[in-house]
Amino acid sequence: MKNLSLSLLAAIFILASCNNDENSNSEPEVVVNENPGTFKEIGSITIGGEAAAEISAYCEKTKRLFTVNNSGVNQIDVIDISDPTKPLKIGQINLAAYEGAANSVSVFDGKLAVALESTVNKQGNGKVVVFNTSDYSLIKQVTVGALPDMVTFSPDGKYIMTANEGEPNTDYSQDPNGTISIIETSSYNVTTLDFASFAGQAEALKRDGFRISKFAKTSFAQDIEPEYITISDDSKTAWVTLQENNGVAKVDLTSKTITAIYPLGLKDYNTAENAIDPSDSDDKIAFNPWKAKGLFMPDAISHFSANNVPYFVTANEGDAREYTAYTDVKRMKNMKLDATVFPDAATLKLDANLGRLNLVADMGDTDGDGDLDEMVSFGARSFSIWNGNTGKIVYDSKNDLDKKAHELGLYDDKRSDDKGSEPEAVYVAKMGTQNILFVGLERADAFLTYDVTNPNAPQYLQTVKTGDAPEGLLFIPASKSPTKRSLLVVSSEGDGTVKIYQPDLK
Template identity: 85%
Template sequence: MKKLSISLLAALSIMVSCNNDENSKKEEEVLLNENPGSFKEIASITIGGEGAAEITAYDEKTKKLFTVNNSGTNQIDVIDLTDPTKPVKIGKIDLTPYEGASNSVAVFEGKLAVALESTVNKQANGKVVVFNTTDYSVIKQITVGALPDMITFSPDGKYIMTANEGEPNTDYSQDPIGTISIIEVTNNYAVTTLDFTSFSSQAEALKKEGFRISKAAKSFAQDIEPEYVTISDDSKTAWVTLQENNGVAKVDLTSKTITAIYPLGFKNFNTAENAIDVSDSDDKIAFNPWKVKGMFMPDGISHFSSNNVPYFVTANEGDAREYTANTDIKRMKSMKFDATVFPDAATLKLDANLGRLNLVADMGDTDGDGDLDELVAFGARSFSIWNGNTGKIVYDSKNDVDKKTNDLGTYDDKRSDDKGSEPEAVVAVKMGSQNILFVGLERSDAFMTYNVTNPTSPQYLQTVKTGDAPEGILFIPASKSPNKRSLLVVSSEGDGTIKIYQPDLK
């Protein structure tokens, strides 16, 4: 009987294994049969006005969406996604007792982590509050660095990371150090907060490669402003955008150290393939080459692997610093130019030409004689793919973002003088055997989809209209989706709308 029981158990085990294999195959077939270039809106829900739908996270356990709502409130809105075609707001989590305003949310297996900046003093340390997604009870509160702007769980759920931007107050009397916090979930939420002090000796070398340190900075570490985090599939490496500094930091999660800063350099807009529209007052949209360089200055970041090589993707939005004590943005026409380099400066300064373009005020005087030898703008109006091991660029989308949204009819010419479509968010995912990238465009109210399976030659798939000013993009794979179909959830802070998209089957 004992041998028979073992045989029966073995047989049952084989049957279960076969069923699991069969289920995996069926799931894979569903994924492979979805057309990643055919996402269509299937539902929409508005939860408030401006600032009401910034970032959204999904809990597979409860089939709920948790969305940041700062539209005259201080709460997380809870939305039932049991039927993705009929999302329903079913509750909220009031955040006022925690003396913080939410900037970002993330979910992992029944735990909701919320990044809160201090409402008592924005320059003081912020916190992470972890809630149970079922009853919204508090699991833990953890102190992190100043102004935690983005939060994420590692794929294995062992870590929570925040990018703590550490912005100064308006007169720079308080300028906290920009930091990255690593919280060990499995070690009673022990926190390690890292800063960039040890890189200060590399400042000059980094600047030569296009890294930016503001001339108003009190120190190297205080000027660093971490913005967004992505963590590798093996939960060992993170890449963090340093937006205002035009760089990306690499972090080793095992040793809890920042191992590198990658300066991102500049993009040359003076080529046919990088041609941009630079005037908001010429009553037309015209993409032309201009003698201008753009700092990439990425906001969102994501990652994927191809042939065992890690890559990170950046949304090259660009961002200026505008404070009473330090404003680093100026119209091109109000600046002084080197007559030898720009003999046609008077013509270039016309509003219909470069005159309206916003430039980095304290860059471009390469010989230190008080006039501009080159023009440096904010952002690259694109997304880029970089080698995750070296930080070297392998692909840039050139002017595809602005041109494709112009074709769609959503390009906002009134942003031409600033940063164009302003790529805000990037999310790289796996659909079947393909690496698919979604790019959210804050000022063109759309997202774009690319096949990035070949990192050096992405293939454009589609452009889709969203709500006003899309901020967050969330992909729910078919394996975790309520209806077992891949879903894309786009949160738009301009109109407080969450839209849900689903692809067609092939």
């Protein structure tokens, strides 16, 4: 197809229904011979300052982006990308009347779903508000669980799902259950699921690396904090990250039940391939093995299939709980180490070594004698691929994200003590016969592209600079793109920019 004209290429495509979703990779592909390792910026728009561009969703019918804007306002900004080289803000949806602040958006067949946390009481139930994408008129308001952090339509449009994080207030006098809400779009009936039925499995889950805080005032169901959702192409199964808990929940949408919790375990940094730079005060960037571990603690999640096996991909960001009543993060140098396990404790505690590394304060004392037998930090500084049927790890990117960022001069050494480049977003898209993974790095201000067609051996393709602190990745398949070419939309909350990228033709 290398010799075909662009107009002919654009004309050869598969007609598809309007199914636009910030986390779906099930779209039929236009038969355009594109090179997935050649994405370049073709358009950009700034809609505000910090927190102005967190998450975007795309409507094929109107050729519009709907972008969360929390930069001193409480609204969804509407951006016309009929010409993606010249994105233009054409309107906004004011959310003040709904007593909620937007965290996430998703679009399906001309309907925009917005996840709103309560502005009356953050620990109270949130809402999903549904609007028409053509005139922004209200279609429906639905009550969901507390602090809905992410919303998505299922690929078939029959369901809207929210991950309701249920964070406590600062003194833990209110700590709602973390929940998952499933809305049937035919009737807008809501089923909200909590995790109380898994409380009896708590000890077994913890042994496999699931994280339950040791704060006495919280129950198992209250401690769970759902973060992000991906739904299988057949709309029957969802996988939900439980970030602070270092796990993923599996949900059966047909029966509306949580069928499993997958503990994600720990990553060993004491190997050459997992080497990290743990210090922000050594005036250098050096990746070395250290006797420390990391909880995966994923934020975003996406999915794909290979040889009829489902897989989910996680962005292993890490996240601490920091409240007045309870804080679970502490510098390594301020903790007591077991002298037998760490005979070189004094050296390790130097700021230039592990002293500055942020650790999970109430993990690591495996024998209960008051000192650390292992050091456990936040996040795995990687993306991982997991078997969707078993929850077992298939592949981890080791330290590739940090090393690639450093090679291109994008690594932020001032984040070395925390979570490194901080993988925040993942999105798997089908491009031709390839499954292409995009990984957003919040602290390196970039996204990386990998071919994950073989989930056991992903191939690195490209690193691309973005705006400040990319939060949301949105792939628009060629079949739905205004140009009939694949587009990647990156929303960056640090500087309020929305950037649009397009690959070259082969």
